[in-house]
Amino acid sequence: MSYLQLDAVAKHYGSRTVLRDVSIDLKAGEFVSLLGPSGCGKTTLLRIVAGFDQPDSGRVVLEGRDISGLAPAKRQMGMVFQAYSLFPNMTAQENVQFGLRVRRQDAAAQQKRAREVLELVGLAEHAQKYPHQLSGGQQQRVALARALAISPALLLLDEPLSALDAKVRVQLRDEIRRIQQETGVTTLFVTxxxxxALSISDRVVVMHDGVLAQVGEPAAIYGEPANIFVARFVGAVAELPGVVADGSGGMVTVLGRQVAASRARGMAAGTRVYFLLRPETVRLGPPDAAGMLHGTVIARTFFGALTSLKVEITGGTDCVTAAMASGDAANIAIGSTVSVNWDPDSPRLLVA
Ligand SMILES: Nc1ncnc2c1ncn2[C@@H]1O[C@H](COP(=O)(O)OP(=O)(O)OP(=O)(O)O)[C@@H](O)[C@H]1O
Ligand SMILES: [Mg+2]
Structure with missing residues (x-):
């Protein structure tokens, strides 16, 4: 049985549909990310789960019980928001105790629990500080401790890392995953x-304009995107147009060349397709008659360990990007002609 079930949840604001019959099941202890561009309805969905907003139709079911009509305070949810939302006049410890005080725990039990969760988020020695005495990352740790203090039935995180700088963001992201695994709390994480999303989730829900574009494990979302929106949204991808030349042999014509593509097997000859090529699957080499395609290197971007080279394919204006070790990329000059290859089994083909 699923632990949390969102069943055909729909929401409109005026004539605008923000969520269209969204259905998601979470297993107990699962960490699921809601991933999608700004305005696609992530926060709206989270607020409906928390009870701050009501869906126009559909249900929120927790452990088999329909909680759609239940007030937020009765849902036992722990929430962390994007903006630091601590009470400025309370210490870290008092902030964490707040939810327990509201629930009328006795003072000694409150303090013990607050110390426990502050320890869990690595802030034991900052318990007596006020928010203005804490860094952004530390403030979000307090907010996380406050959400966890009540031993929530669900942990709801709405872009908790977006206000932090890149390095702290990665640190705290890994911490959130560790803490979630340690406590086993079922978590919905918006980003x-x-x-x-790919790095910390058991499963990722990709949203687009209020509908679910794909639900799956990170590797499937990245490697087997269901459609072009998902392919583009979860990382760099080149899209090369082709036409199936021979479905039984798995051959596709791309920019005048026939290349092998095992995913084309079973497709009718003449089917228009797109090759989706991730940069790390593209290999560049010296010009060579056996090369799948050829092209000219037109740009280079250095990322430290990796460098990406952009190649314009001969015979058109289509480009692919190859990511490779920076040491290897240093030997390939801009303007040089290269062969462009990939494993025929690897790229996903989408029917155009
Ligand atoms: N109370 C409201 N009244 C009217 N429209 C709203 C309301 N809340 C949200 N919306 C609209 O619903 C859409 C989805 O908003 P939502 O906040 O869920 O997006 P989001 O995916 O969380 O985006 P972001 O990544 O920018 O936070 C937006 O177009 C927004 O303007
Ligand atoms: Mg939002």
Missing amino acids: HDQEE
Whole structure:
């Protein structure tokens, strides 16, 4: 049985449809990310789960019980928001105790629990500081501790890392995953950062304009995108147009050349397709008659360990990007002609 079930949840604001019959099942202990561009309805969905907003239709079911009509305070949810939302006049410890005080726990039990969760988020020695005495990352740790203090039935995180700088963001992201695994709390994590979603989730829900574009494990979302929107949203991808030349042999014509593509097997000859090529699957080499395609290197971007080279394919204006070790890329000059190859089994083909 699923632990949390969103069943055909729909929401409109005036004539605008923000969520269209969204259905998602979470297993107990699962970490699921809602990933999608700004305005696609992530926060709206989270607020409906928390009870701050009501769906126009559909249900929120927790452990088999329909909680759609339940007030937020009765749902036992722990929430962390994008903006630091601590009470400025309370210490870290008092902030964490707040939810427990509201629930009328006795003072000694409150303090013990607050110390426990502050320890869990690595802030034991900052318990007596006020928010203005804490860094952004530390403030979000307090907010996380506050959400966890009540032993929530669900942990709801709405872009908790977006206000932090890149390095702290990665640190805290890994911490969130560790803490989630340690406590086993079922978690819904909202982000518009694909790397964040892919790196810490059991499953990722990709949203687009209020509908689910794909639900799956990170590797499937990245490697087997269901459609072009998902392919583009979860990382760099080149799209090369082709036409199936021979379905039984798995051959596709791309820019005048026939290349092998095992995913074309079973497709009718004449089917228009797109090759989706991730940069790390593209290999460049010296010009060579056996090369799948050829092209000219037109740009280079250095990322430290990796460098990406952009190649304009001969015979058109289509480009692919190859990511390779920076040491290897240093030997390939801009303007040089290269062969462009990939494993015939690897790229996904989408029917155009
Ligand atoms: N209370 C409201 N009244 C009217 N429209 C709203 C309301 N809340 C949200 N919307 C609209 O619903 C759409 C989805 O908003 P939502 O906040 O869920 O997006 P989001 O995916 O969280 O985006 P972001 O990544 O920018 O936070 C937006 O177009 C927004 O303007
Ligand atoms: Mg939002």
